Amino acid sequence: MNMNGKTVLITGSTDGVGRYVASELAKQGARVLIHGRDASRAKALIEEITAKGRAAPRFYQADLSSLAGARQLAEAVKADHGKIDVFVSNAGIGSQNNGPQRQESADGFELRFAVNYLSGFLLAHLLLPLIKAAAPSRIVNVASLGQHPIDFDDVMITKNYSGSRAYAQSKLSQIMFTIDLAAELKGSGVTVNSLHPATYMNTTMVRAGAITPISTVEQGGAAILHLVDGDDVANKSGLFFNGMNEMKANAQAYDEAARKRLRELSLKLTGLSG
Numbered sequence: 001m002n003m004n005g006k007t008v009l010i011t012g013s014t015d016g017v018g019r020y021v022a023s024e025l026a027k028q029g030a031r032v033l034i035h036g037r038d039a040s041r042a043k044a045l046i047e048e049i050t051a052k053g054r055a056a057p058r059f060y061q062a063d064l065s066s067l068a069g070a071r072q073l074a075e076a077v078k079a080d081h082g083k084i085d086v087f088v089s090n091a092g093i094g095s096q097n098n099g100p101q102r103q104e105s106a107d108g109f110e111l112r113f114a115v116n117y118l119s120g121f122l123l124a125h126l127l128l129p130l131i132k133a134a135a136p137s138r139i140v141n142v143a144s145l146g147q148h149p150i151d152f153d154d155v156m157i158t159k160n161y162s163g164s165r166a167y168a169q170s171k172l173s174q175i176m177f178t179i180d181l182a183a184e185l186k187g188s189g190v191t192v193n194s195l196h197p198a199t200y201m202n203t204t205m206v207r208a209g210a211i212t213p214i215s216t217v218e219q220g221g222a223a224i225l226h227l228v229d230g231d232d233v234a235n236k237s238g239l240f241f242n243g244m245n246e247m248k249a250n251a252q253a254y255d256e257a258a259r260k261r262l263r264e265l266s267l268k269l270t271g272l273s274g
């Protein structure tokens with residue numbers, strides 16, 4: 001897909017791999033909508049992009065650790081744009097951001113489930129009219145190889161909490177949502193895929209976990225860009241990719257009953273089912 005003139009929203013693009021992807025898409029002439037929590041980090045990225053002679057990306061500030069923040073982001077984007085060609089749901093926190101203890105979102109949900117999964121679930125639904133208006137269009141959910149099955153008796157992980165389990169549960173939730181949404185969007189011209197960009201890229205969340213990085217944002221960014229504009233994936237939907245290659249996710253992703261439980265819970269928690 002030629003990205004010149006295309007509108008692309010990338011959540012979590014003031015840092016890490018999202019920042020790299022935003023910058024690359026701006027180079028290709030896309031109208032890039034960047035998002036993050038920190039206005040000064042956004043300003044630095046805007047300056048970097050405009051210094052290269054590219055159009056200034058529009059910055060949307062929102063904290064996705066509350067559903068109100070996700071709703072506010074969707075409203076702000078809707079107020080400015082009639083269509084979105086690509087939505088990259090990338091914002092996230094790692095297993096150790098702000099320490100190893102269990103944390104909760106503003107709405108009282110386990111924090112990684114809320115930020116990494118529920119906010120993207122809500123945003124995708126709220127932005128769907130704009131994404132459909134741009135068809136053929138795409139949704140890319142940035143997930144991970146780190147995947148832990150959901151215990152439906154304790155989705156908020158009140159027992160046996162660990163940051164890596166919470167992170168991995170949120171990432172599998174994104175993959176399960178991708179499969180469901182692809183089925184829902186069949187025939188609409190909108191595709192949705194998820195991926196593991198690369199292992200331990202040198203980013204804030206990896207450094208927060210005191211992990212030695214083993215890959216670069218350029219490597220992970222290339223895998224995200226492949227799903228954003230690759231012609232070979234134009235008609236593929238509902239799939240999980242490890243880098244550039246399609247692969248199977250954790251078995252729970254293919255359990256229809258589990259996906260239905262997650263879908264119903266997510267619709268309820270986000271208020272979409274009411």
Ligand SMILES: NC(=O)c1ccc[n+]([C@@H]2O[C@H](COP(=O)([O-])OP(=O)(O)OC[C@H]3O[C@@H](n4cnc5c(N)ncnc54)[C@H](OP(=O)(O)O)[C@@H]3O)[C@@H](O)[C@H]2O)c1
Nearest residue numbers: 012014015016017037063064065091092200201203204205
């Ligand atoms: N790093 C890896 O090796 C790796 C591997 C597999 C998957 N991933 C996935 O790749 C994606 C990007 O990760 P990264 O490594 O680039 O991480 P990063 O450098 O830590 O960047 C995370 C981005 O998410 C935003 N974010 C975090 N919490 C937020 C919140 N509450 N509200 C709004 N925005 C928030 C951050 O915004 P601020 O600038 O405001 O902090 C930042 O822009 C994540 O979904 C991650 O799970 C990463």
